[in-house]
Amino acid sequence: MKKYQSNYPIKAFLFLTLLWMQFSSYSQVVVIEDYADFESEYLVGRSSDTIYVFNFWATWCKPCVQELPYFDSLNQYAGAKPISLVLVSLDFKTQIEKSLVPFLTKNNIKNEVVLLADGKVNKWIDEVDPSWSGSIPATLVINGDKRLFFEQSFHSYNELINTILKIEK
Amino acid sequence: MKKLMMILLVGTLGYGTSVMMTEKEETNGYNIGDVATDFSLKGIDGKKHTLSEIEGAKGYVVVFTCNHCPFAKMYEDRIIALQAEFGPKGYPIIAINPNDPIAEPDDSFAKMKERAKEKGFNFLYLLDDGQKIYPQYGATKTPHVFLLNEKRVVQYIGAIDDNARDEAAVKEKFLANAINALIKGEKISPAVTKAIGCSIKTK
Numbered sequence A: 001m002k003k004y005q006s007n008y009p010i011k012a013f014l015f016l017t018l019l020w021m022q023f024s025s026y027s028q029v030v031v032i033e034d035y036a037d038f039e040s041e042y043l044v045g046r047s048s049d050t051i052y053v054f055n056f057w058a059t060w061c062k063p064c065v066q067e068l069p070y071f072d073s074l075n076q077y078a079g080a081k082p083i084s085l086v087l088v089s090l091d092f093k094t095q096i097e098k099s100l101v102p103f104l105t106k107n108n109i110k111n112e113v114v115l116l117a118d119g120k121v122n123k124w125i126d127e128v129d130p131s132w133s134g135s136i137p138a139t140l141v142i143n144g145d146k147r148l149f150f151e152q153s154f155h156s157y158n159e160l161i162n163t164i165l166k167i168e169k
Numbered sequence B: 001m002k003k004l005m006m007i008l009l010v011g012t013l014g015y016g017t018s019v020m021m022t023e024k025e026e027t028n029g030y031n032i033g034d035v036a037t038d039f040s041l042k043g044i045d046g047k048k049h050t051l052s053e054i055e056g057a058k059g060y061v062v063v064f065t066c067n068h069c070p071f072a073k074m075y076e077d078r079i080i081a082l083q084a085e086f087g088p089k090g091y092p093i094i095a096i097n098p099n100d101p102i103a104e105p106d107d108s109f110a111k112m113k114e115r116a117k118e119k120g121f122n123f124l125y126l127l128d129d130g131q132k133i134y135p136q137y138g139a140t141k142t143p144h145v146f147l148l149n150e151k152r153v154v155q156y157i158g159a160i161d162d163n164a165r166d167e168a169a170v171k172e173k174f175l176a177n178a179i180n181a182l183i184k185g186e187k188i189s190p191a192v193t194k195a196i197g198c199s200i201k202t203k
Helices: A008-024 A035-043 A062-076 A093-106 A121-128 A157-168 B070-086 B109-119 B174-184
Strands: A028-032 A051-057 A083-089 A113-116 A138-143 A146-150 B004-008 B041-043 B059-064 B093-097 B124-127 B144-149 B154-158 B197-199
Touching: A028 A035, A028 A093, A035 A051, A035 A113, A035 A121, A051 A062, A051 A157, A062 A083, A062 A157, A093 A113, A138 A157, A146 A157, B059 B070, B059 B174, B070 B093, B070 B109, B070 B174, B070 B197, B109 B124, B144 B174, B154 B174
Parallel strands: A028 A113, A051 A083, A083 A113, B059 B093, B093 B124
Antiparallel strands: A028 B004, A051 A138, A138 A146, B041 B124, B059 B144, B144 B154
């Protein structure tokens, strides 16, 4: 093995650490190609100790953008059960770097974002909820085996949290 | 997570998105077999149009669509092609903008005229002024299609095809298949489809 005479490995380590810190301060976007993967990874078999909220949105959808701050505030919710939020973006894959990431950065959204890229929309809309016509924004709430679905906008944090907590009733 | 691709993305400078809109939900509307209402709505030619006045119509392809919605835009060329194919056969496209122009300035009557001219719309493009018609149909988004027969009985509700993003990748032309089935007197299947769309904008 070659012996390093310089402090190159230390410099490299510091550089990578700084780079990692830099990267991790940016938003994280998970791209999912197949709705079945979304369902198995995010929707089924979830603990009843946490309320899971899935907000279907897109950067081009004005009412979605308007209600996003209320969803972002859910991270500060301190109720009996914690709320875990996943922002499900329906932006196009080609728009990730052009629109989605700049949007998340500008609005300082640190929450997990899943970009659902499955093109078989006619099939998976019904699997999210049969009552969904396909218009966004739309919100799915899951707690254990219980599911609630809302094809609507929210106009205040209180309206949102009161609606989400219906799952506990 | 095999099909998941984790992407760490480097942020760049963003740009603003105006936040002015609210929306309401309409859950009632037509099902297959219901008789759809006729209407008298102003078109981009400045004249009022009704379904019953369309000469030679054997059916009606009512498409709720608009200027601003990215999904509506992606379908503009396909709606033009549908009118070119089925209009002469007696199945004209009647496009209706259901959005409130105050809530969505890009969908104003003036902008409708502009867009129609730019794209060379070959079909009627009407404004649901006062938003009285779309709730009766049960349109919730743009684009949202209702295929009616000669007696205005609803035959098909839903999407134009199965791929908004990429016309070349379309596998099922839901609307064209439905119109062809109606022409041949065959069963329309599927009679209801779904797609992502922009919620209808109200004050």
